[in-house]
Amino acid sequence: MSRLADYLPILDWGRRYSRATLTNDMVAAIIVTIMLIPQSLAYAMLAGLPAEIGLYASILPLVAYAAFGTSRTLAVGPVAVVSLMTASAIGEIAAQGTPAYLAAAMLLAFLSGAMLIAMGLFKLGFVANFLSHPVISGFITASGLLIAAGQLKYLLGIPAGGHTLPQIATGLVENIGSINLPTLAIGTSVLAFLYFVRLRLKRVLVALGLSARMADITTKAGPVAAVAATILAATMLDLGPQGVALVGAIPQGLPVPALPVFDLELIRMLAVPALLISLIGFVESVSVAQTLAAKRRQRIVPDQELIGLGVANIASAISSGYPVTGGFARSVVNFDAGAETPAAGIYTAIGIALATLFLTPLLASLPQATLAATIIVAVLSLVNVAAIRRVWAYSKVDFSAMAATILGTLFVGVEIGVVMGVVLSLLLHLYRTSRPHMAVVGQLSGTEHFRNVERHVVETSPEILSVRVDESLYFANTRYLEDRIAALVAERPQLKHVVLMCSAVNIIDASALESLEEINHRLKDAGITFHLSEVKGPVMDRLKRTHFLECLTGKVFLSQYDALRCLDTTDRPSTR
Secondary structure, eight states: OHHHHHHOTHHHHGGGOOHHHHHHHHHHHHHHHHHHHHHHHHHHHHTTSOHHHHHHTTTHHHHHHHHHOOOSSOOEEOOHHHHHHHHHHHHTTSOTTSHHHHHHHHHHHHHHHHHHHHHHHTTOGGGGGGSOHHHHHHHHHHHHHHHHHHHHHHHHTOOOOOSSHHHHHHHHHHTGGGOOHHHHHHHHHHHHHHHHIIIIIHHHHHHTTOOHHHHHHHHHTHHHHHHHHHHHHHHHTTOGGGTOOBOOOOOOSOOOOOOOOOOHHHHHHHHHHHHHHHHHHHHHHHHHHHHHHHHTTOOOOHHHHHHHHHHHHHHHHHTTOOOOEEOHHHHHHHHHTTOOSTHHHHHHHHHHHHHHHHTGGGGGGOBHHHHHHHHHHHHHTTOOHHHHHHHHHHOHHHHHHHHHHHHHHHHTOHHHHHHHHHHHHHHHHHHHHHSOOEEEEEEOTTSSOEEETTTSOOEEOTTEEEEEEOSOBOTTTHHHHHHHHHHHHHTOTTOOEEEEEOTTOOOBOHHHHHHHHHHHHHHHHTTOEEEEESOOHHHHHHHHTSSHHHHOSSOEESSHHHHHHHHOOOSSOEEO
16 A cells, blocks of 8 residues: 555545645635636647636646645646747647647647656656756746747737747837737736736735735735736727737637647657756756745655656646646645645646636636736746846856856747756866866864865875865866876975875766776886775775775775874974
C-alpha cells in the first residue's frame, strides 16, 4: 500500500480526510474558482486558442494532479508564460483559429506530459537544474513584457501580430491610426479598475469595516466583476457592431475525452518546445510548491511532482486542452484561502465544469479587451526589476546570462531566448571552472588553520609549497592546474615538497587524474616530492582504484597541518 501511495499520494492524505478539512478546501476552491474563470479565458486567448479551451484545461488536469501530485496547495492550470510559449511554438506550424492549431496544442500538451512522466520515472528532475535562477528570472521578466506588449492590440482594437517585440511594435505603429475608441474605453477602464482592485481595494474594504477574510474574497472577485460589467455594457450598448471584438459563441458543455492526433512530423517540430515548456513549468511549479510547503512544515517530492504535472498535461491533452503547470498567483491564493489538501483542486475543477456547462452562453458578449486587461495586470507582476538589479550587483557573469535570455526572448523568440540563456550559462560555468581559484596557503600562527598568503599573515616554509585548489578537477581545468603549479615551482629554488590541498575538490575525473600523474612525474624529475592533503572520502575511494597512489612520490595526509608538521625541517618558518 505504501509503495502505491508513493505514486498515488491521494491514497495517503485521502485516508485522513476530515469534515473540517473538507470545509477549508471548499472555501479555498470557491475563491480559486472565482479567480480562475476569467484567467482561463484570458490565457486561452493568449495561447491563440478559443476561450473555452482555457476552461477545459482547468478541469481534468486539476483532478489528475490532485491524485498524483505531492503539494497540498499547488494550483495547476493555464498560466501566462506557458500560454505564450504555446502560441510561439504552434504559431509557426498552423494558423490560429484552425482545427490544426488546436490539434497541435493538444499534441504539445501530450508530449509535455509524456516527457515529464518519463523524467519522473527515471529520476531526471536534476535536468531542470540546467535552468539557472538568473535565466528563469530573466525569461519570466521578458515574457511578462512580451505578453503585455502583445495584448495592446486588443486594448486598442487594432490588427497587429508578431511573436517578438520588434514585430509587435511594428504592427502597432502601422495600425495606430485605426484605433477603435469604444474598445479603448473598455480596455483602459478595466485596466484601471483591476489595478485599483489589486493595489487598494482590500485596504478600502477593511477600512469600511469588512473583515479581512471577506475583503480578500471580494478582492479576488475583482476580475469577475470586470467581466460581468463589460458583458452587460457590450450587450446594452450593442458594442459588437461598433467594432468591439467579442469572445463570441462558446460551445456549451464539456469535451469528449479523446487522444490527440499523432503525426510524426508534427511531433518532431514540437519536441523541443515541449521539452522547454516541461522544464520551465516544472521549475516554476516546484519553486512555488516548495515555498508554500515550507510555511506549513510539509515536504514535496520533486520526482513525483514531475509525474503529477505530467499526468495533468496528459489529462489536458485528452480533454481538448493545452499545456498546464502550477500557477504562482493561484497557488498563493489557494494557500492563503486555507486549502489543506489537493482535494481543493478537485472542487475547483467541479466549479469550472459547472461554469462551462451553464455560464458559457453569457460569455459570448465578453469584450476581448477585458481579457487583455486581465492578462496585462497579471503578467506585469512577473516583471522583476529588483532581481535584475540584484544579479547585476552580485555577479556580472550571471547577469550576462540573464541579459542574453531577456534580449533573446524579446527580440528573437521565446524558445531561442531560453536556449541562449541556458547555453551561455553553461559556457560561462565552463569558463569559470576552467580557471579555478588557486591559493598558496600558509599556517596561521598558533593554530592548525591554513589561509591564503595574500589575504592573511601566515607562516610558510621555503621548502614546502602548499597549494589549495578551490574547484573540482576535471577536463576543462587540468591544463591550468599543470601550468599554475609549474609556475609556482619555478619561483622557489629551495623547494623540496609540493602539497596539493584538496579540501574543496569533490571530483577528480580521468583527465584530471592524468594531469596529477604528469605533475607527479615532472616534480619527480625536478627532485621535488608531490603530496596530497585533505582528500575527501569519495575522491579517495576512486583514487584507490587506480595506480596513482602507488606511483605518488609523496604521501596523502589527513590534514594540511599533518603535512606541514611531517615535512617541515626548517627551524623557523618565514612569515608572509
